[in-house]
Amino acid sequence: MKVQRNQKILRILRQNLYQSLSLFQYSRRAVALVWDTSRNLTIILASLTLVAGLLPAASAYAGKLIIDGVVLATQSGMMSDLWRTLGYLGLEAIVVELLAISKQGLSVCQSLLRALLGQKVSVMILEKALSLELIQFEDSELYDKMSQARRGASTRPLSLVRRTFELIQDLLSLMTYSFLLLQFSLWTVVVLLVASIPAFVAETRFAGEAFRLFCWRTPESREQGYLESLIVRESSLKEVKLYQLGSLLLERHRSIFERIYHEDRNLTLSREFWSYLMDMLGSIAFYAIYVWIVVEAIAGRISLGDMTMYVMVFSRGKSTFSGFLSSIGDMYEDNLYLSNLYDFLEQNTATSSGQAVKGLIPGDGLRFESVWFTYPGTSQPALKNVSLHLKPGEKLAIVGENGSGKTTLINLLTRLYVPDKGRVLLDGLDLQEWDREILSQRIGVIFQNFVQYQFTVGENIGVGDANHLNDEPRWRKSAEKGMALSFIEKIPENFHAQLGRLFKRGRELSLGQWQKIALSRAFMRENADILVLDEPTASMDAEAEFHIFKHFHQVTENRMAILISHRFSTVRIANRIAVLEAGELVEQGTHTQLLEIGGRYARLFSLQAEGYN
Numbered sequence: 001m002k003v004q005r006n007q008k009i010l011r012i013l014r015q016n017l018y019q020s021l022s023l024f025q026y027s028r029r030a031v032a033l034v035w036d037t038s039r040n041l042t043i044i045l046a047s048l049t050l051v052a053g054l055l056p057a058a059s060a061y062a063g064k065l066i067i068d069g070v071v072l073a074t075q076s077g078m079m080s081d082l083w084r085t086l087g088y089l090g091l092e093a094i095v096v097e098l099l100a101i102s103k104q105g106l107s108v109c110q111s112l113l114r115a116l117l118g119q120k121v122s123v124m125i126l127e128k129a130l131s132l133e134l135i136q137f138e139d140s141e142l143y144d145k146m147s148q149a150r151r152g153a154s155t156r157p158l159s160l161v162r163r164t165f166e167l168i169q170d171l172l173s174l175m176t177y178s179f180l181l182l183q184f185s186l187w188t189v190v191v192l193l194v195a196s197i198p199a200f201v202a203e204t205r206f207a208g209e210a211f212r213l214f215c216w217r218t219p220e221s222r223e224q225g226y227l228e229s230l231i232v233r234e235s236s237l238k239e240v241k242l243y244q245l246g247s248l249l250l251e252r253h254r255s256i257f258e259r260i261y262h263e264d265r266n267l268t269l270s271r272e273f274w275s276y277l278m279d280m281l282g283s284i285a286f287y288a289i290y291v292w293i294v295v296e297a298i299a300g301r302i303s304l305g306d307m308t309m310y311v312m313v314f315s316r317g318k319s320t321f322s323g324f325l326s327s328i329g330d331m332y333e334d335n336l337y338l339s340n341l342y343d344f345l346e347q348n349t350a351t352s353s354g355q356a357v358k359g360l361i362p363g364d365g366l367r368f369e370s371v372w373f374t375y376p377g378t379s380q381p382a383l384k385n386v387s388l389h390l391k392p393g394e395k396l397a398i399v400g401e402n403g404s405g406k407t408t409l410i411n412l413l414t415r416l417y418v419p420d421k422g423r424v425l426l427d428g429l430d431l432q433e434w435d436r437e438i439l440s441q442r443i444g445v446i447f448q449n450f451v452q453y454q455f456t457v458g459e460n461i462g463v464g465d466a467n468h469l470n471d472e473p474r475w476r477k478s479a480e481k482g483m484a485l486s487f488i489e490k491i492p493e494n495f496h497a498q499l500g501r502l503f504k505r506g507r508e509l510s511l512g513q514w515q516k517i518a519l520s521r522a523f524m525r526e527n528a529d530i531l532v533l534d535e536p537t538a539s540m541d542a543e544a545e546f547h548i549f550k551h552f553h554q555v556t557e558n559r560m561a562i563l564i565s566h567r568f569s570t571v572r573i574a575n576r577i578a579v580l581e582a583g584e585l586v587e588q589g590t591h592t593q594l595l596e597i598g599g600r601y602a603r604l605f606s607l608q609a610e611g612y613n
């Protein structure tokens with residue numbers, strides 16, 4: 001019965017210890033990461049750590065030599081003993097100075113590595129984010145992992161470096177202390193190790209708990225971050241003030257904090273309680289050995305110098321040991337952070353890009369073949385069995401109520417998403433098989449929610465083709481086609497004016513002016529033979545819109561154009577109009593044909609016409 005119980009206790013202890021140790025599996029990667037960041041700094045850091053770890057024991061030993069020397073010199077009264085003792089003193093002074101230098105050096109190396117490592121990890125995360133498919137961002141778990149990785153990017157790797165080396169330093173000191181203590185008794189070392197195990201297990205467990213809390217809370221932290229941005233960002237502040245939402249948002253922010261704080265407080269209290277208990281256990285063991293040393297010295301079995309050294313080694317050992325434990329706890333958290341970081345970095349990039357640079361049937365244009373698509377996490381398909389054919393040079397307009405699937409069609413055409421069923425073909429070849437770069441060069445697009453970059457005017461147009469980001473003549477040509485040139489020329493620094501308020505001397509544009517910039521952006525890709533315009537003129541004044549559509553065929557030349565608009569005056573310039581309803585293509589034809597059918601389009605058209613009367 002007793003044997004069984006002992007075996008059970010041993011098993012639990014083993015499991016706990018194994019669990020704690022297994023969580024250090026990322027330490028190797030951490031060291032590799034530091035090594036990759038800067039080999040020289042890592043070598044210097046490792047050498048200084050070695051020196052700083054070994055010197056404390058050396059200084060304790062020098063202390064012993066000094067005391068024994070003093071005792072001997074007072075007894076013998078010889079000058080040679082006095083000089084030898086003074087020599088030991090000089091030795092100790094050198095050791096202490098070396099220790100100070102190595103600590104200073106360590107701090108310099110850590111600061112430099114910290115900066116380099118923070119930057120490296122941030123770039124790794126951002127590069128990975130760029131390689132992910134848009135659809136992967138709809139997975140909230142992945143999004144949370146990325147947020148956690150980003151949140152810790154500037155602090156975690158930094159503390160990881162510091163703590164890893166502190167740990168090694170403490171370990172070295174403890175080993176050298178143990179070596180000195182071994183001369184007294186093996187038992188002192190055994191007690192030191194055994195007394196440390198419960199504290200080690202408790203420390204790693206609580207650190208694990210803290211990290212799990214940190215992971216669970218990512219959605220809450222994200223919500224808090226969002227609420228903060230609503231209050232401080234200029235774009236939302238206006239509405240927040242007018243609707244007097246400030247106190248409501250602040251209250252939400254506060255209630256999230258209170259929930260988090262409650263959990264934190266409980267964890268902190270139990271963590272501190274247990275670590276105090278474990279620390280006390282260590283203290284009892286330490287003091288038992290302390291008593292033993294004193295008794296041995298009084299009995300004359302060890303010298304006064306030995307006693308001083310052992311006592312000093314013990315007291316330093318005790319504080320080093322506490323430092324060692326807290327480093328383990330913190331390092332454990334850093335390692336867990338790293339495990340999360342690598343989880344994110346090793347995420348599969350969903351679809352592989354094809355290699356094709358031309359289609360199977362050049363000049364076939366664009367085809368949707370029985371395309372179905374449902375957004376992840378939703379049950380209703382956004383597109384149902386859509387088939388369309390757009391020949392080179394043709395202009396297609398897509399109309400339909402809000403939520404009927406127009407933008408989704410564009411998302412599939414631009415390969416931001418992949419159809420669940422059916423295919424989208426360009427020149428007879430599935431978009432998946434096209435080389436991504438070649439495909440994107442063939443499509444110029446203005447999204448409904450285009451980005452207002454806080455760059456210069458020219459760059460805001462230039463981003464339409466990153467290969468010509470700073471190509472001023474091309475900015476000008478594109479701006480002319482997008483109807484932006486006339487207002488840009490009225491701005492004092494015209495194409496070089498900074499936009500947005502984030503930077504000094506940045507100017508703000510009106511929504512219609514921004515839209516003209518976005519439209520010009522779509523014209524940057526001179527080789528693009530597909531032009532996608534999602535609500536391109538929604539915010540433009542009547543004159544600008546009139547001019548754009550008057551010259552529409554001219555500026556789109558022999559390109560295919562897909563135009564999404566709720567304005568029927570705009571839509572009628574297209575060769576063909578497709579009507580979407582709840583994800584289905586219900587009608588197709590020219591403006592006149594669709595009016596003659598007297599179906600959905602005709603009804604919407606007459607409704608809008610009535611509205612203008």
Ligand SMILES: Nc1ncnc2c1ncn2[C@@H]1O[C@H](COP(=O)(O)OP(=O)(O)OP(=O)(O)O)[C@@H](O)[C@H]1O
Pocket residue numbers: 375376378382400401402403404405406407408409448
């Ligand atoms: N990222 C998304 N995740 C889940 N569902 C989405 C997403 N984007 C759109 N939807 C849903 O898909 C359907 C089609 O949306 P889509 O944006 O294509 O409509 P739309 O015709 O462009 O509308 P609007 O005229 O308002 O721009 C809608 O029911 C919408 O709620």
